[in-house]
Amino acid sequence: MQYHKINAEDIKELIALIGVANVVVEEDKMDMYSRDEVSDKNWEKMPEVVVLPENTQQVSAVMKWANNKLVPVIPRGGGTGLAAGAVPLNGGLILSLERMNQILEIDNHNLFMVLEPGISTGDVQRAAKEHGLFYAGDPCSAESSFIGGNVATNAGGNRAVKYGTTSRHVYGLEVVMPNGDIVTFGGKNVKDVSGYDVIHLLVGSEGTLGVITKIWLKLMPLPKYVATLLVPFKEMQEAINVVPKIMTAGIIPTCLEFMDSESIKASELYLNKKLPYSDCGAYIICQVDGTTEQQVESEYEIIGKICLDNAAMEVFVSDNMASEERIWKARKAYAEALRMISPVYCMEDIVVPVSNIPKALEEIDKIAKKFKCRIPSAGHAGDGNIHCTILREDRDEHTWHELKDAVLEEIYAAVYQLEGSLTGEHGVGAKRVEAQAKHMDPTAMGVLKAVKAAFDPNNIMNPGKVLPL
Numbered sequence: 001m002q003y004h005k006i007n008a009e010d011i012k013e014l015i016a017l018i019g020v021a022n023v024v025v026e027e028d029k030m031d032m033y034s035r036d037e038v039s040d041k042n043w044e045k046m047p048e049v050v051v052l053p054e055n056t057q058q059v060s061a062v063m064k065w066a067n068n069k070l071v072p073v074i075p076r077g078g079g080t081g082l083a084a085g086a087v088p089l090n091g092g093l094i095l096s097l098e099r100m101n102q103i104l105e106i107d108n109h110n111l112f113m114v115l116e117p118g119i120s121t122g123d124v125q126r127a128a129k130e131h132g133l134f135y136a137g138d139p140c141s142a143e144s145s146f147i148g149g150n151v152a153t154n155a156g157g158n159r160a161v162k163y164g165t166t167s168r169h170v171y172g173l174e175v176v177m178p179n180g181d182i183v184t185f186g187g188k189n190v191k192d193v194s195g196y197d198v199i200h201l202l203v204g205s206e207g208t209l210g211v212i213t214k215i216w217l218k219l220m221p222l223p224k225y226v227a228t229l230l231v232p233f234k235e236m237q238e239a240i241n242v243v244p245k246i247m248t249a250g251i252i253p254t255c256l257e258f259m260d261s262e263s264i265k266a267s268e269l270y271l272n273k274k275l276p277y278s279d280c281g282a283y284i285i286c287q288v289d290g291t292t293e294q295q296v297e298s299e300y301e302i303i304g305k306i307c308l309d310n311a312a313m314e315v316f317v318s319d320n321m322a323s324e325e326r327i328w329k330a331r332k333a334y335a336e337a338l339r340m341i342s343p344v345y346c347m348e349d350i351v352v353p354v355s356n357i358p359k360a361l362e363e364i365d366k367i368a369k370k371f372k373c374r375i376p377s378a379g380h381a382g383d384g385n386i387h388c389t390i391l392r393e394d395r396d397e398h399t400w401h402e403l404k405d406a407v408l409e410e411i412y413a414a415v416y417q418l419e420g421s422l423t424g425e426h427g428v429g430a431k432r433v434e435a436q437a438k439h440m441d442p443t444a445m446g447v448l449k450a451v452k453a454a455f456d457p458n459n460i461m462n463p464g465k466v467l468p469l
Contacts, residue, residue: 001070001458001459001463001469002070003070003071003072003090003091003092003460003463004069004070004071005048005091006048006049006071006092006093010049010069010071011023011025011049013065014049014051014062014065014093017058017061017062017065018051018052018053018054018058018061018062021052022051022052022053022054022058022099023049023050023051023052024049024050024051024052025049025050027046029050030046030047030049030050030094031046032079033047033050033076033079033088033094033096034046034047034087034088035079035084035087036079036080036081036082036083036084036085036086036087037079037080037081037082037335038081038082038083038084038087038431039339039343039344039345040344040346043084043087043089043430043431044087045087045088045089045091046088047074047088047092047093047094048088048091048092048093049093049094050093050094050096051093051094051095051096052096052098052099053095053097053099053100054099054100055100056100056174056176056182056213056214057182059095059100059176059211059213060176060180060181060182061180062093062095063176063177063178063179063180063211064179064180066092066093066460067178067179067180067458067460070458070460071092071093071460072088072090072091072092072093072460072461072462072463073092073093073095073178073211073460073461073462074086074087074088074092074093074094074095074207074462075095075097075148075152075207075211075212075461075462076094076095076096076097076149076207077096077097077098077117077118077145077146077147077148077149077150077152078098078120078141078144078145078146078149080141080144080145080149081149081153081426081427081429082335082347082349082426082427082429082431083153083349083423083426083427083428083429083430083431083432084429084430084431084465085152085153085206085207085427085428085429085430085431085462085465086149086207086462087430089430089464090463090464090469092460092463095211097116097117097118097146097148097211097213098118098146099118100116100117100118100213101116101118101119102115102116102119103115103116103119103124103127104116104214106127106128106131106133106219107188108131108132108133110188111133111218111219111220111221112171112188112216112217112218112219113127113128113133113135113216113217113219114172114214114215114216114217115147115214115215115217116148116213116214116215117146117147117148117149117151117212117213117214117215118146118148119146119147120142120143120144120145120146120147121135121137121138121139121141121142121143121145121146121147121150121155122142122143124137124147124217125137125138125142128219128222129222132221132222133219133220133221133222134219134220134221134222134223135169135217135219136159136162136163136164136169136220137150137155137157137159137163137165137166137169138157138158138159139155139156139157139158139425140157140158140331140332140334140335142157147215147217148212148215150166151166151170151173151202151203151212151215152203152204152205152206152207152212152427153166153204153206153425153426153427154166154167154203154204154425154427155425156380156383156385156424156425157380157425158254158255158257158287158328158331158380159254159255159287160380160382160383160385160425161252161253161254161255161256161380161382161383162252162253162254162255162289163254165425166203167200167203167204168218169217169218169219170186170199170200170203170215170216170217170218171186171187171188171189171190171199171216171217171218172184172185172186172187172188172199172214172215172216173185173186173199173202173203173212173214173215173216174212174213174214174215175202175209175210175211175212175213176210176211176213177210177455178209178210178455178456178457178458178460178461182213184214185198185199185202186199186216187216188216190218201451204427205466206427206428206429206462206465206466207461207462207465208452208456208461208462208465208466208467209451209452209455209456209461210455210456210461211461223254223289223290223291224290224291224292224293225289225290225291225292225293225295225296226254226287226288226289226296226324227287227288227289227296227297227300227317227318228255228285228286228287228317228318228323228324228327228328229284229285229286229287229300229303229304229307229315229316229317229318230276230283230284230285230315230316230318230327231283231284231285231286231304231307231312231313231314231315231316232276232277232280232282232283232312232313232314233280233281233282233283233284233311233312233313234280234281234311234313235281235282235311236260236261236281236282236361236365237358237361237362238281238282238310238311238312239258239281239282239283239284240258240282240357240358240361240381241310241358242284242306242307242310242311242312243256243258243284243354243357243358243381243382244354244355244357245306245310246286246303246306246307246382247354247382249302249303249306251288251299251302251303253286253287253288253299253303253382254287254288254289255285255286255287255380255382256284256285256286256287256380256381256382256383257283257284257285257286257331257378257379257380257381257382258282258283258284258285258377258378258379258381259282259283259285259330259331259334259378260281260282260361260376260377260378261279261280261281261282262374262376263334263337263338263376263377263378264278264280264282264283264330265278266334266337266338266340266341266376267329267330267331267333267334267337268330269337269340269341270333270336270337270340271329271330271333271337275330276314276316277313277314280313283330283331284307284312284381285327285328285331286300286303288300288303300317304317331378334378334387335347338376338389338391341391341393342391342392342393343392344392344400345389345390345391345392346389346390346392346404346408347387347388347389347426348386348387348388348389348390348408348411348422349385349386349387349422349423349424349425349426349427350385350386350388350411350412350415350420350421350422350423350424351383351384351385351386351415351420351421351423351424351425352384352386352415352418352419352420353384353418353419353420354381354382354383354384356384356418356419356420357381357384357386359418360386360414360415360418360420361377361386363411363414363418364377364386364388364411364414367407367410367411367414368407370410371403371406371407373390373391373403373407374390374391374393375388375389375390375391375407376388376389376391377389380424383424384420384424385424385425388411390403390404390407390408392404408435412435412438412439416439422435422436422439427466428465428466429465429466430464430465433464433465433466433467433468434468436466437467437468445467448466448467449467452466452467
C-alpha cells in the first residue's frame with residue numbers, strides 16, 4: 001500500500017485539530033520515539049511527527065484525519081516493548097498516550113478500577129493497594145511500562161502463574177477505531193456474553209486494530225500474607241526439573257521464576273551486590289500468598305521440601321518486604337544486567353508447555369554450543385515462558401546478523417517441535433512477523449488477516465506489526 005508522506009500542510013492541520021502543544025516535529029524531541037527496548041538499531045526509525053492527545057476526542061480527531069489521508073498511526077505507551085511494536089518502521093505518526101494518564105474511578109464495591117492507558121503499571125498497583133485492593137498484573141517493567149501497553153500486548157509477568165495474564169483482568173475497553181469512531185465494549189459486568197468477545201480480541205492486538213483509550217480493570221482483595229523463596233541449585237537441569245513437581249503438588253504459586261548461572265552473575269554485576277550462592281547453576285524463585293499466615297507457611301514448607309528432596313542447595317525464605325525486594329531485584333534486573341555484558345542482544349520470549357521446559361532449555365544449550373555463542377536464560381518457569389537472550393558481544397555487524405538469524409531459526413524450530421510458540425508475552429511486533437508467518441498454519445494466518453481487514457480496511461493501524469505488510 002502507498003501511504004501518504006506527511007508534509008508541512010499536514011502538520012498545520014494536526015495542530016488545528018489538537019493544539020500546537022500536542023504536536024512534536026523537532027527531531028531531538030522525536031528521537032526517543034524512534035525505538036523501543038530492542039537493542040538492535042535495525043529496529044529503529046524516526047517518526048514523521050509525534051502527536052500527544054489529551055483525551056479520547058483528540059484521539060478520534062487524529063484517527064479520522066489519518067484514515068482519510070492514508071497515514072500510518074503507531075499507538076505508543078511507555079516505549080518499553082521488546083518487539084519493535086511501537087516503532088514507525090513504515091513511516092507515519094506516533095500517537096503517544098502518555099498524557100492520558102488519569103485514574104478515573106476506583107470502585108471499592110464492585111472491585112474495579114477505570115483508568116486511561118498512560119499510567120505506569122506500578123502506579124496502578126500502588127493506587128489499588130491504597131484502597132486495600134490488589135492489581136495482580138506484574139511485568140518486570142512495571143515502573144516504566146504503561147497499563148495501555150500491557151493491555152495491547154497482553155503482558156504476562158511474574159504473577160501470571162496464579163493470576164493469569166493481563167487479559168484476565170480486563171473487563172471493559174473504550175476504543176477509537178481506525179476511522180475515528182469511539183466504541184465501548186464491556187464494563188463492570190463480571191459476566192457478559194452478549195455478542196462476540198471483542199475485548200479479548202483487542203487485548204494483545206498490539207495497536208493493529210484500534211487505539212485503547214479507557215480500561216476497566218478487575219481488582220481483588222489484597223493478599224494479607226506473602227512469602228518468597230529463593231532456591232539455588234547446582235545444575236540448571238536440576239532446577240528446571242523441579243518445576244513440574246511444584247506445579248503438580250496441589251499448590252498454585254503466585255510466581256515461579258528461574259534464572260540460569262549467567263543471568264545470576266550478570267545481575268550480581270549490575271546490582272554491585274553479592275547474591276547468595278551466585279556460583280550455582282540456577283535459581284528458582286517462588287512466591288506464595290494467601291489470607292492466613294498458616295496457609296502461606298504450609299505452602300512454602302511443602303515447596304521447600306520438594307526442592308530439598310530434589311537437589312536444592314538451600315532454601316531461603318523471605319517473609320518481609322525488605323528481604324522480598326532484595327530477592328526480586330536480581331530477577332527484575334535481568335534485561336538491564338545483560339546490557340552490561342553485551343549492549344546489543346536479541347531477547348526472545350518463547351513459551352512451551354510447562355512439562356517441556358527442561359527439554360526446551362536443553363535444546364537452547366545445544367544450540368548455544370553448536371554456534372559457540374552465549375544464550376543466558378531466565379523467565380517464568382511456572383507458565384513455560386523462557387526469555388533466552390543471544391548476546392552479540394564483540395562480533396561485527398555482518399557476523400552478528402548471520403549468527404542471530406541462524407540461532408533463531410533453530411530455536412523457533414525446536415520450540416514448535418515442543419508444542420510451543422515464539423512469544424508468550426512480549427508480542428510479535430515487527431521483530432517476529434516473518435518467523436510467525438513461517439510457522440503459523442496458513443489457514444489460521446488467513447483468519448487473522450481477515451480480522452485485520454474488517455477492523456482496518458486501509459491498513460493504517462500499526463502496519464507491518466503482527467501480520468506481514
